Amino acid sequence: MLRSWLITSSVASRSSRFSALRRRVPFFSSSGDNKTTKMSGQGTPGGFSGNRASPHPRKPASAGKSMYQGHAEYKSPDVFRNAKYPNTVMPQHRRASPESSGESMYQGDGMYRSPNVLFHSAKSPNTVIPQHSRASPESDDKSTYESPNVFRNAKSSHTVIGQCSRASPESIGSNTSRSPRNDAEVKIVKKCRDLGVGLGGFYRPGYQDGAKLHLRMMCLGMNWDPQSRSYDSKRPIDGAEPPKIPEDFIEMVDRAIQSSHDFLNTQYHGVNAASEVPKVSPDLCIVNFYDNNGRLGLHQDRDECEESLRRGLPVVSFSLGDTAKFLYGDQRDINKAQEVELESGDVLIFGGKSRHIFHGVSSIIPITAPKWLIEETDMLPGRLNLTFRKY
Numbered sequence: 001m002l003r004s005w006l007i008t009s010s011v012a013s014r015s016s017r018f019s020a021l022r023r024r025v026p027f028f029s030s031s032g033d034n035k036t037t038k039m040s041g042q043g044t045p046g047g048f049s050g051n052r053a054s055p056h057p058r059k060p061a062s063a064g065k066s067m068y069q070g071h072a073e074y075k076s077p078d079v080f081r082n083a084k085y086p087n088t089v090m091p092q093h094r095r096a097s098p099e100s101s102g103e104s105m106y107q108g109d110g111m112y113r114s115p116n117v118l119f120h121s122a123k124s125p126n127t128v129i130p131q132h133s134r135a136s137p138e139s140d141d142k143s144t145y146e147s148p149n150v151f152r153n154a155k156s157s158h159t160v161i162g163q164c165s166r167a168s169p170e171s172i173g174s175n176t177s178r179s180p181r182n183d184a185e186v187k188i189v190k191k192c193r194d195l196g197v198g199l200g201g202f203y204r205p206g207y208q209d210g211a212k213l214h215l216r217m218m219c220l221g222m223n224w225d226p227q228s229r230s231y232d233s234k235r236p237i238d239g240a241e242p243p244k245i246p247e248d249f250i251e252m253v254d255r256a257i258q259s260s261h262d263f264l265n266t267q268y269h270g271v272n273a274a275s276e277v278p279k280v281s282p283d284l285c286i287v288n289f290y291d292n293n294g295r296l297g298l299h300q301d302r303d304e305c306e307e308s309l310r311r312g313l314p315v316v317s318f319s320l321g322d323t324a325k326f327l328y329g330d331q332r333d334i335n336k337a338q339e340v341e342l343e344s345g346d347v348l349i350f351g352g353k354s355r356h357i358f359h360g361v362s363s364i365i366p367i368t369a370p371k372w373l374i375e376e377t378d379m380l381p382g383r384l385n386l387t388f389r390k391y
């Protein structure tokens, strides 16, 4: 049983307000028995109106200045850049890994397969050279990003390592995580690892002016380009085609939407669940990896096609690894935004009238990932997020 979040218009109050509803649902369980689900708590009312007119903050319109300024390029000593795919982070050398002596995906074809930024190598023969995210240059990021929209408010400024008492700094993963071991979470992370080290895999996205986002990204199905804010079949950075979305991911999305319908039907008499959260078969997924300094400014997801947006086809978001402070609101103003902590295994859905909410990640809370997930996947500290959408 996993927790999920649904951001939808509050049908109960018959107003245009939105609520975040929190409950545990078996989105990933194989049993498919939704009847056993229970509400685990009530979220806070949002009071949103959904503003389509505001600019996408990933590339803020204000003053023509990027909010991601001054970020150094990724120059870790244990990676190098491939001439063919200059922006993909590559392993230094496949033979550098003692464990690569077994059957390795890097051998023979001269292809580069590992950005090695997300996973430890210790147990997985298919990854090389662990690169601890705290040691990478951007982890010491003293970004000059001072926009008022960048999560420097009192509400979220206390998310620092020292505050986390759930695990000692040396330990990887949270022993006390309330989530029981879950096969689906392990499967998703491993699949992202496999896809992320291939062509079209994780890279550090940025803008023409050199500014970088504070995350690594990979697209599945279609490529989303932050610079042009448009979708294409190939990514401009290296011409790579995005990997396909794995079929079982699409099934999970379907189950998540079905669960949200069951939930709405149970909670709200006479609600039209299908218009609150329309069914969708996603054809694209943006996978983000945030290290402990990762974040994403408040923005709307509005680069999908007109019909998809008009119909409010939902964005379905899976969170894995460390907990994120997720903000959402009807304006691009962090002081007015609501906050939820998205933990590993959480699913968040926003569709229908809530499709255009502003949302972002103010911070990642270190050492909060379930220990079993880290141990089984060799995932580095940080958070993996998958947002499924229909173009």
Ligand SMILES: O=C(O)CCC(=O)C(=O)O
Pocket (backbone or CB within 6 Å): 286, 288, 296, 301, 317, 324, 326, 359, 360, 361, 385, 387
């Ligand atoms: O990481 C998240 O939870 C949000 C990601 C997101 O909003 C996006 O990729 O558009």
Ligand SMILES: [Fe+2]
Pocket (backbone or CB within 6 Å): 299, 300, 301, 359, 387
């Ligand atoms: Fe988004």
